[in-house]
Amino acid sequence: MKLLLLRGHNMRVPLPLPLLLLIVGVSGVHSGHSLQYYRTAVSVSGHGLPLYISVGYVDGIEITRYSSDVGREVPVAPWMKKLEDPEYWEINTQINKGSEAIAKQGVKTAMSRFNQTGGFHIIQEMYGCELRDDGSTRGYEQFGYDGKDAITLDPKLGVYYALTDQAQVTTQRWNSPEERVGERSKNYLETECIDWLRKYVEYGKEELERRVRPEVKVSDQNVNRVTKLHCQVYGFYPRDVDVKWQKKGMDVPSHEAKHVLPNSDGTYQIRVTVEVAAEDREGHSCHVDHASLDQTFTVKWEPQSSSNTLWIVSSVVVAGVIVIAAAGFIIWKKRSVKKTIYSPTDTSEVDGSSVSSHT
Numbered sequence: 001m002k003l004l005l006l007r008g009h010n011m012r013v014p015l016p017l018p019l020l021l022l023i024v025g026v027s028g029v030h031s032g033h034s035l036q037y038y039r040t041a042v043s044v045s046g047h048g049l050p051l052y053i054s055v056g057y058v059d060g061i062e063i064t065r066y067s068s069d070v071g072r073e074v075p076v077a078p079w080m081k082k083l084e085d086p087e088y089w090e091i092n093t094q095i096n097k098g099s100e101a102i103a104k105q106g107v108k109t110a111m112s113r114f115n116q117t118g119g120f121h122i123i124q125e126m127y128g129c130e131l132r133d134d135g136s137t138r139g140y141e142q143f144g145y146d147g148k149d150a151i152t153l154d155p156k157l158g159v160y161y162a163l164t165d166q167a168q169v170t171t172q173r174w175n176s177p178e179e180r181v182g183e184r185s186k187n188y189l190e191t192e193c194i195d196w197l198r199k200y201v202e203y204g205k206e207e208l209e210r211r212v213r214p215e216v217k218v219s220d221q222n223v224n225r226v227t228k229l230h231c232q233v234y235g236f237y238p239r240d241v242d243v244k245w246q247k248k249g250m251d252v253p254s255h256e257a258k259h260v261l262p263n264s265d266g267t268y269q270i271r272v273t274v275e276v277a278a279e280d281r282e283g284h285s286c287h288v289d290h291a292s293l294d295q296t297f298t299v300k301w302e303p304q305s306s307s308n309t310l311w312i313v314s315s316v317v318v319a320g321v322i323v324i325a326a327a328g329f330i331i332w333k334k335r336s337v338k339k340t341i342y343s344p345t346d347t348s349e350v351d352g353s354s355v356s357s358h359t
Helices: 078-082 086-113 165-175 181-190 192-203
Strands: 032-042 052-058 061-067 122-132 137-145 148-154 159-162 215-223 226-236 241-247 250-252 268-277 284-290 297-300 309-313
Touching: 032 086, 032 192, 052 086, 052 192, 061 086, 078 192, 086 122, 122 181, 122 192, 137 165, 137 181, 148 165, 148 181, 159 165, 159 181, 165 181, 181 192, 215 284, 215 297, 226 241, 226 284, 241 268, 268 284
Parallel strands: none
Antiparallel strands: 032 052, 032 122, 052 061, 122 137, 137 148, 148 159, 215 226, 215 309, 226 268, 241 250, 241 284, 284 297
């Protein structure tokens, strides 16, 4: 039996342990919307996780949730309650129940592939689609086992690639002429996923289409003979943002991870840091590109006599400099009802499952 996580609502799970990091990074900024699902199955309860959980997100906002503890799919975002048709929720609940059973078997199969007889083990699946304002779309599907990348889908070819030796058997079956799981996934991501994304955006457009301009703080930190230049961008919405340091028009690489983190008010924040020689700080500037801005916003690093910190509100209608208290970071955090549901594909072999249909 295959571990096929039936395709359905987008899901993201805030896990207190290593998370599948196959998510394709955002390069630059595009205006548009995204639908994303995260599904997680574990061998034994622990780490604050039920045995199975499935969470859906639109533009980074949690919209639906199903867990083995509750046994039903429920709306999370207030505007998802506009979907009052009980058939919608019942169909998605039944899809998740089937997904849950297959996922649990998949964990056992994966453990046997890795010669594991006990302990805490985890399978994760992430898939979704993006619809950009220029009409272009993108889909993706990826799997992980015990926090490591395992399988990824080429959404253009409809072919799966194994990222571990143990996943080779699974991808061979999924790509076989008899299974063609990747083709079905590709078709889903290009059509149904986009259709549901449009519906969800319409339900929540008041919140999803708002624009909040970011605020920018540029500061430095001296460590021995090296200076770290920090560019903190916060209070912005939507989530996609491009932040980079430049010197004399040339990009300065950042060797620290860039994480966009959520704020309690529904906006986001990010900090980008570069290291430079203490005597080479002059001429550096932080460049911020966001959907709320008419053009790229630039903040130059300048020495300050006291705190060496420059605060700037990055709104083109606001003039002047405003001092703002730094906020603490917060840990990071489909479609009208249809009768047709994709049947499970045999994917319990390794560390993953193939998406099938969710309403």
